[in-house]
Amino acid sequence: MLKSTLLKAADAAGKLIQERINGKFSIEFKDGPNNLVTEVDKASEALIMEIIKKEFPGHFILSEEIGEIKMDSNYKWIIDPIDGTINFANGIPLCCVSIGIEKDGKMIMGAVYNPMLNEFFFTEKGQGAFLNDKRIEVSKQHQVKHACLVTGFPYTYLDTPNGPLEVFSRLIHEGIPVRRLGSAAIDLCWVAAGRFDGFYEHKLMAWDSAAGFLMVEEAGGVVTDFKGHEYSPYQPHIVATNGKIHDELLRWISNTHQ
Ligand code: IPD
Ligand code: CA
Numbered sequence: 652m653l654k655s656t657l658l659k660a661a662d663a664a665g666k667l668i669q670e671r672i673n674g675k676f677s678i679e680f681k682d683g684p685n686n687l688v689t690e691v692d693k694a695s696e697a698l699i700m701e702i703i704k705k706e707f708p709g710h711f712i713l714s715e716e717i718g719e720i721k722m723d724s725n726y727k728w729i730i731d732p733i734d735g736t737i738n739f740a741n742g743i744p745l746c747c748v749s750i751g752i753e754k755d756g757k758m759i760m761g762a763v764y765n766p767m768l769n770e771f772f773f774t775e776k777g778q779g780a781f782l783n784d785k786r787i788e789v790s791k792q793h794q795v796k797h798a799c800l801v802t803g804f805p806y807t808y809l810d811t812p813n814g815p816l817e818v819f820s821r822l823i824h825e826g827i828p829v830r831r832l833g834s835a836a837i838d839l840c841w842v843a844a845g846r847f848d849g850f851y852e853h854k855l856m857a858w859d860s861a862a863g864f865l866m867v868e869e870a871g872g873v874v875t876d877f878k879g880h881e882y883s884p885y886q887p888h889i890v891a892t893n894g895k896i897h898d899e900l901l902r903w904i905s906n907t908h909q
């Protein structure tokens with residue numbers, strides 16, 4: 652039941668995103684001139700919540716636009732109604748819906764759906780990660796200098812030592828390809844699918860990574876914070892890799908790789 656509701660909610664939201672991506676919609680600005688929310692983000696969220704609430708009215712919900720619906724429950728749904736909103740608002744087909752489910756504080760299931768590429772990712776704790784029902788695995792690359800990486804940049808500039816631009820510059824100075832797709836959930840799923848060897852980002856929210864980090868782990872990868880500690884989606888830093896380049900990528904980020 653949990654799984655079928657998750658799939659139904661992600662499917663419905665994905666179809667809505669696809670229907671509306673090249674159409675007209677209103678846009679509002681959240682904190683800062685580049686942090687957008689469209690009416691489709693809100694419509695996608697409303698649709699997902701309606702589907703979840705029908706089956707599980709007592710479950711806790713954390714969703715990007717509406718915030719928390721606090722319930723005394725072991726279950727928590729963590730929703731990003733459109734991840735990659737700027738891409739969506741510009742008609743760039745790299746955006747998705749992302750929904751993760753936590754039970755007793757541990758992520759147990761996740762779905763990420765990018766309908767424009769017809770890519771539906773699903774994962775369940777202990778059961779593996781799947782793209783359109785086919786099992787996926789992380790890549791086999793062993794060295795950062797031969798890796799294909801991906802990252803994202805926050806909407807507000809983080810001028811800290813080893814901040815986003817410093818780390819990016821360090822890697823590209825060595826000629827290492829670092830892509831930037833604009834959707835953390837897709838970045839994570841593409842690590843899970845072996846397309847990228849690693850992903851890192853300095854400032855994510857729980858809804859950006861909830862489903863995607865379990866996807867990477869279940870595809871055989873490793874996800875931690877910047878210190879190599881067990882990952883929690885409730886802190887900002889993430890490093891998600893195929894496992895083989897993980898420790899080395901942590902050293903590149905902390906500038907201790909030489
Ligand atoms: C954003 C995307 C982007 C990441 C930002 C997120 P949104 O989510 O995941 O890749 O770099 O930090 O906020 O705003 O499109 O849902
Ligand atoms: Ca997001």
Ligand code: CA
Nearest residue numbers: 715731733734
């Ligand atoms: Ca979003």
